[in-house]
Amino acid sequence: MNSIISLENISYSYEKKPILQQINFEIHKGAFVGLLGPNGGGKTTLIKIILGILNPDSGSLTLFDQPLEEFKSWNKIGFVSQKSNSFNKGFPASVYEVVSSGLTSKVGYFKFFNQEHKEKILYAINAVGMSDYTYENIGNLSGGQQQRVFIARALVSEPELLILDEPTVGIDYENVQRFYELLHDLNKQNGISLLLVTHDTGTMTKYATKIACLNKTLHFHGNPKEFENLSEKEMSKLYGHDVNIVSHNH
Amino acid sequence: MLADLLEYDFLRQTFLTGLLIGIIAPLLGTFIVVRRLSLIADALSHVTLAGIAFGLFLEKKFAFMLLPPIYGGLLFSVMGSIFIEKLRSVYKAYQELAIPIILSGGVGLSVIFIALADGFNTELMNFLFGSASAVSKTDFITILIITIFVLVIITLFYKELFTLSFDEEHAKVSGIHSKQIHLLFIILTALVIAASIQIVGVLLVSSLMTLPVAASMRIAKGFKQMMLLAIVFGELAVMIGLISGYYLNIPPGGTIVVVAIIILLMTISYKRLQVTFKGAKA
Numbered sequence: 001m002n003s004i005i006s007l008e009n010i011s012y013s014y015e016k017k018p019i020l021q022q023i024n025f026e027i028h029k030g031a032f033v034g035l036l037g038p039n040g041g042g043k044t045t046l047i048k049i050i051l052g053i054l055n056p057d058s059g060s061l062t063l064f065d066q067p068l069e070e071f072k073s074w075n076k077i078g079f080v081s082q083k084s085n086s087f088n089k090g091f092p093a094s095v096y097e098v099v100s101s102g103l104t105s106k107v108g109y110f111k112f113f114n115q116e117h118k119e120k121i122l123y124a125i126n127a128v129g130m131s132d133y134t135y136e137n138i139g140n141l142s143g144g145q146q147q148r149v150f151i152a153r154a155l156v157s158e159p160e161l162l163i164l165d166e167p168t169v170g171i172d173y174e175n176v177q178r179f180y181e182l183l184h185d186l187n188k189q190n191g192i193s194l195l196l197v198t199h200d201t202g203t204m205t206k207y208a209t210k211i212a213c214l215n216k217t218l219h220f221h222g223n224p225k226e227f228e229n230l231s232e233k234e235m236s237k238l239y240g241h242d243v244n245i246v247s248h249n250h
Numbered sequence: 251m252l253a254d255l256l257e258y259d260f261l262r263q264t265f266l267t268g269l270l271i272g273i274i275a276p277l278l279g280t281f282i283v284v285r286r287l288s289l290i291a292d293a294l295s296h297v298t299l300a301g302i303a304f305g306l307f308l309e310k311k312f313a314f315m316l317l318p319p320i321y322g323g324l325l326f327s328v329m330g331s332i333f334i335e336k337l338r339s340v341y342k343a344y345q346e347l348a349i350p351i352i353l354s355g356g357v358g359l360s361v362i363f364i365a366l367a368d369g370f371n372t373e374l375m376n377f378l379f380g381s382a383s384a385v386s387k388t389d390f391i392t393i394l395i396i397t398i399f400v401l402v403i404i405t406l407f408y409k410e411l412f413t414l415s416f417d418e419e420h421a422k423v424s425g426i427h428s429k430q431i432h433l434l435f436i437i438l439t440a441l442v443i444a445a446s447i448q449i450v451g452v453l454l455v456s457s458l459m460t461l462p463v464a465a466s467m468r469i470a471k472g473f474k475q476m477m478l479l480a481i482v483f484g485e486l487a488v489m490i491g492l493i494s495g496y497y498l499n500i501p502p503g504g505t506i507v508v509v510a511i512i513i514l515l516m517t518i519s520y521k522r523l524q525v526t527f528k529g530a531k532a
Contacts, residue, residue: 051423052423053422053423072425074423074424074425075424075425079420079423079424081419081420088284090467091284091415091416091473092284092467092470092471092472092473092475092476093412093416093472093473094471094472094473094475096472097412097416097472097473097474098416100409101409101412101413101416101417101420101421102424103409104409104410104412104413104421104424104426105413105421105424105425105426106424107409109406109407109410110406112409113409135471135472136471137470137471137472153420157424
């Protein structure tokens, strides 16, 4: 099977505090992987390592069969972050403009958007069901609509892998369901592999083809059926680590 | 003024220069405002003053113009912009510290050079508050070249600048050279500030970069629209400000800024009315 991401013995620590220890992890083409785990368990750190934003202390990382150091085709990877971290609500940009920014690096320096690019932008906006808002100011949209726009921005460069870091935070239940349906379609119809970081255990087991649980180390890595059958003891082992950390007495 | 425009060369030069900075100041201002760097314009304008004072000091010392003020200003402004970027990478967690450091440094140097050049004179006054008569032919041509350069660079790097301004993290992840592009942008800003000082003056140049943007931000639906509206507002402020300043015998910096503020107030009340109207309809 084609491996898109492969991590071998990845460790990372911040100010001598270990965040990730000996992570071995693989994503195959066409997979829909849910990455679960408690807050502070290292999920976002792992994503940042995969995206080349952080360098691991040890271990090796392969993206599309190339070691990270040689990997240049970042266009193959689309990334949707937790919106609140990197987006200023008052920024006056239309949906079209925001989505077009997803093509910037693919088009390249000293080149301009042509008709084909414009069609791709409109297609991506349509794919996430936001066509009615193409020329609206993004600040006027609801949280769920904004998140769809960010998915379109990631889709427009036609990535083979989409990484989403807790994309449903702050979105109401109904829209979260629609959002998962959208991801499901992208995975099944467009063949885009997905890596989704979430707290949403219930919904995740419904859609994902594989589940990984991270709390400093990788505690579980298997299919959703096995995950649902985990005993309570095993579950508490997964999350218990975190509970111990926050409950120490002063 | 219109009749005088045809008669006097210097007035025509001032007017054309005004038209040019009415484009480039709000154009760069759009990126400056959305990236929350408005105060950098103030810091750089004070460094520009130091450069101008340095030119005047050399002129005094050697009795002829070694460094025309506009070139002194440009030189210091660009050096200041590079220095700001250095400081911002030194104080990563407190990037805004670079602004008071550069601003006070600029004022400090200005005071020294002004004192060495034997104090305050009308020429300096022109640079502080702007002037409708201080634009020489060299100034006009220099500013024309700067305008063309700025327009070409912004057109070439528009999509990168927009992507970076909207979401720096996303831009970096997608492989855009954010550091280099940011440096290029800051140097452009320095050039535009040094160019604009001839007309609006050191103390008011940042307002020409930010006020038209603040106004257009209220009503624009997208980024490009905001940029174009900001330029329209900027041109309006410069034209009305220059003409009224000329007739009322007031430095144009003052009148331009007051017009820009009136435009800003008008857009704010327009938005208010729109909201109330919509509310009433619902």
